[in-house]
Each structure stands twice: as C-alpha cells, then as structure tokens.
Amino acid sequence: xxxxDLDQMDSVQFDVLKEIGNIGAGNATTxxxxxxxxxxxxxxxxxxLLGFQELPxxxxxxxxxxxxxxxxxxxxxxxxxxxxxxxxxxKKVVNILMGMQTEEAEKTEEIEFDEMSLxxxxxxGNIIAxxxxxxxxxxxxxxxxxxxxxxxxxxxxxxxSVPAIEFGKLGDKALLIQSxxxxxxxxxxxxxxxxxxxxxxxxxxxxLGL
Amino acid sequence: xxxMITVGMADLKVCRAPDNLTTLGLxxxxxxxxxxxxxxxxxxxxxxxxxxxxxxxxxxxxxFADTGLDELVRQMMSIGAxxxxxxxxxxxxAQMFAFSSGNDMMRVGDRNVEAVKAKLMQMRIRIxxxxxxxxxxxxxxxxxxxxxxxxxxxxxxxxxx
Numbered sequence: 055x056x057x058x059d060l061d062q063m064d065s066v067q068f069d070v071l072k073e074i075g076n077i078g079a080g081n082a083t084t085x086x087x088x089x090x091x092x093x094x095x096x097x098x099x100x101x102x103l104l105g106f107q108e109l110p111x112x113x114x115x116x117x118x119x120x121x122x123x124x125x126x127x128x129x130x131x132x133x134x135x136x137x138x139x140x141x142x143x144x145k146k147v148v149n150i151l152m153g154m155q156t157e158e159a160e161k162t163e164e165i166e167f168d169e170m171s172l173x174x175x176x177x178x179g180n181i182i183a184x185x186x187x188x189x190x191x192x193x194x195x196x197x198x199x200x201x202x203x204x205x206x207x208x209x210x211x212x213x214x215s216v217p218a219i220e221f222g223k224l225g226d227k228a229l230l231i232q233s234x235x236x237x238x239x240x241x242x243x244x245x246x247x248x249x250x251x252x253x254x255x256x257x258x259x260x261x262l263g264l
Numbered sequence: 265x266x267x268m269i270t271v272g273m274a275d276l277k278v279c280r281a282p283d284n285l286t287t288l289g290l291x292x293x294x295x296x297x298x299x300x301x302x303x304x305x306x307x308x309x310x311x312x313x314x315x316x317x318x319x320x321x322x323x324x325x326x327x328f329a330d331t332g333l334d335e336l337v338r339q340m341m342s343i344g345a346x347x348x349x350x351x352x353x354x355x356x357x358a359q360m361f362a363f364s365s366g367n368d369m370m371r372v373g374d375r376n377v378e379a380v381k382a383k384l385m386q387m388r389i390r391i392x393x394x395x396x397x398x399x400x401x402x403x404x405x406x407x408x409x410x411x412x413x414x415x416x417x418x419x420x421x422x423x424x425x
Contacts, residue, residue, distance in 0.1 A: 206360050
C-alpha cells in the first residue's frame, strides 16, 4: 500500500479513513466537553468524499463566513488538519467558554470577535485538533507533531481553498468529516478536514495493516 | 441585463455579452477574467495549482494555471473571440493563514499568481488590472458589457478594477 488514489479508493480503505475520522472526532468532542465544563453530545459524524464544487456547499455556500483553525503536521505524517466552524457557532463556544450563560450566549447577535475571543478560539482549535491527532497517533503508532494553530475568519470558499489545493495535488476530491455537537440546547456544527500528503495516506493505511 | 454564470473551484466558463461571470470565495486560488473588447466574449478560470506538469493526476485541466488558460482561450475563440485582442484581469492568490514558518506549502497563493502571470505573458495576453495576494478571500464578478471586474471581500468596500 504505497500509493493511494482518492478518486479510486476501495471501500475498505474508505471505511478505515472514516473510522479514523469517527474516533478522532469522538476524542475531540470529549476535549471540547472538558473545556467548556459541560456535557457535549456528538452525533455520528458524517464522512464524505466531496468534489471541490460541493465542498463550500456544506456550510451554506462559498460566501458564508466561517472560522477556520489550521495546524500543520510533521513527523511520520505530513500535511495539515483544519477545524472549521460556522461563525455563529464559534461565537457560542467562545461565549460559553468565557462563562456567559447559554441563554445569554444564544442572544448575542453581534459577531465581532475581540482579541480575547480570538485567542480563546485559537486555544479551542488547539485542544480540539490536539485531541483528534493524538487519537490518530495512538491508533496508528505513528508520530505526529503539530504546529501552533493558525486562525482565519473569512468566506468558506476562501478558507476551504487551502485544504482543497492540497487535495488537488492528489485528485479531484477532498475527504471531509462533519461532526455535530450538542451542548444542552445549543447545537454546534464543526467540520474536520485532515489533509495528509499522499505518502502519509499510505503510511496511515499500512500502519493499520492495509 | 444578462444572467450571472457561476464558475466553481477548479472550473472555467465562457460567455458572450450581456451574460456575466462570477466566482465565489477565492482564497489561495486565482481567478482570471479574459475579455475580447470587440466581440464582448468573456471567459473566467478559477485555478488552484500553478503547474500541471508536476502533478500526476491531470484529468481536470481547469485545476491548473497552465492547462486552464490554454483551454479557456480555446473555448473563447470557439465562440468568436480573437486571440490577439484578449486582455486579462486577475484576482485572488491570498495567503489565508498567517504561517510564520517559510513552509513552501503555504506560499501556494503567490505561486499561483506567478504561474498565471507567466502563462499570460507567454500567451502574449496583457494584464490590465490585478488585485492579488494579501490575506483575505475575494468574490469576483466580471461584467462583459463594460469589461469591469467587481471585487467583494468580507468587511471591505466593494471595488472595481
């Protein structure tokens, strides 16, 4: 299993990547739950292989403003990983983290992020990505080191162009994991995009005996 | 007023006036609008990568600056554009995340812009205006009747180039 063509992946390989995504998202949810000190439920994540055209549609179109948090990966696995949230979801999480009541957080309408919220967001991204990657690392016994998180708030199309370009080097599709979190009544949507380089895909799969 | 035709990511489209072209949320990708002022034939490319020769999977030619521009010109000529009259306006190629390290993977926006410019120069197509680089996304709309390119970004004034 040296090379992998995302467009012609067999169902076993796809299931394995899907399962990795599920486990990673599960761990990330636990981390998020600890962080905001309240119970967070997670729906079964949706794992999809999407064409570039469809990619921004999952968040309501290329012009929807989203928060993207990106870390680059080094070690046995190279590439990057992105965690993306819709702007209002990100605001809710920040508000909960900063101790605002849930109802209050629901009501907050202005979505300006001040410096404090931005660094909180960055930290959330760090923790979520860290939890996701550590589960991937222990599952595959591969060493993964991550960079500091980089944050960007912009149109979904523009944010997604970064992972899309990396996937573009491999094929015409991107692997996306959508997880939905529920914190009491507040619904939060988060998306994970793991973008290993082509060799790293091979390493992940062969470390799992495929 | 013609219709607005949307060009997706790694995609290209051509049209005649009064129809117009748009592509939404350009990040590190580059949007190229080509235009023949005499026949008002326009074309738009939304390319993601600089060079098809370095990539093994090249099925989608609109993904690359080099093959994408060749195909765009070919399609424009097939609906009446004259190659020698073509002019270009380009936008995009931003660096969406502020990476501190000199990681080459992260300079892809710049490299896309460089590749588009090099290809246009090789094809002898003049660039009339550009709005490239920086660190924010752009939506562009090209108006075939006026040859103007509208640029919209989050939290910024609209502008025409």
